[in-house]
Amino acid sequence: MAAIDELRKRLREMQRRLMEWNVDYERAYTRLRRQKVGRWGRPGAELEGELRDEARRAAGEELPHELFGFLDELADAYLAEPLPHNRAKLRADVGDNLAMLAALWGFAEQCVDLVRGADDEQRVLRALAALSLDDLRTNLELVDGLLARLWLAAARAGTDAQAVFERVAAVSNPGMGGGGACLAPRLRAFASSRAFQRDVAPELARRSS
Secondary structure, three states, X not given: OOHHHHHHHHHHXXXXXXXXXXXXXXXXXXXXXXXXXXXXXXXXXXXXXXXHHHHHHHHOOHHHHHHHHHHHHHHHHHHHOOOHHHHHHHHHHHHOOHHHHHHHHHHHHXXXXXXXXXXXXXXXXXXXXXXXXXXXXXXXXXHHHHHHHHHHHHHHOOOOHHHHHHHHHOOOOOOEOOEOOOHHHHHHOHHHOHHHHHXXXXXXXXXXX
């Protein structure tokens, strides 16, 4: 079996397990919420966080940890895949599963938070790979916000943000002549976007002053 076929098989299995875990998580959260605040009560922000954490533990923390490692592997394989049609297959596989799309978004945000400094460029690349797999299936405002954070994270890692964005743009969906949203042109044009001027440029200026 080709490596890409094996990866897609593992992706489908992970999607199945993730959906089952989400069911267990929601059941645990519902039960705990009713115990703490009643059927119609609304928990405050602090209690809500506690309920979510407890529900996560009840559903089991093994799968989320395993999933993070798998998404590391998926992102690296996607970036290294030389054939455009295989990368398109992975984008389609992810797009067919809402649970995996949500997991990819959470993974990308976690990667940003894990960028501490030099030698963390791979985390930036993995986060961008996750967004490339998502391929603008998420709200554009949220995507731009995360791209801004990633640009600043790349700068924090001491790497050339434009070069990193270009590297991921090169493996992303290039779009079709008939139009439609896709990530590659958005990555290439991000430095001239409104989001960059609003969220990135002032912070870069502050850091250099």
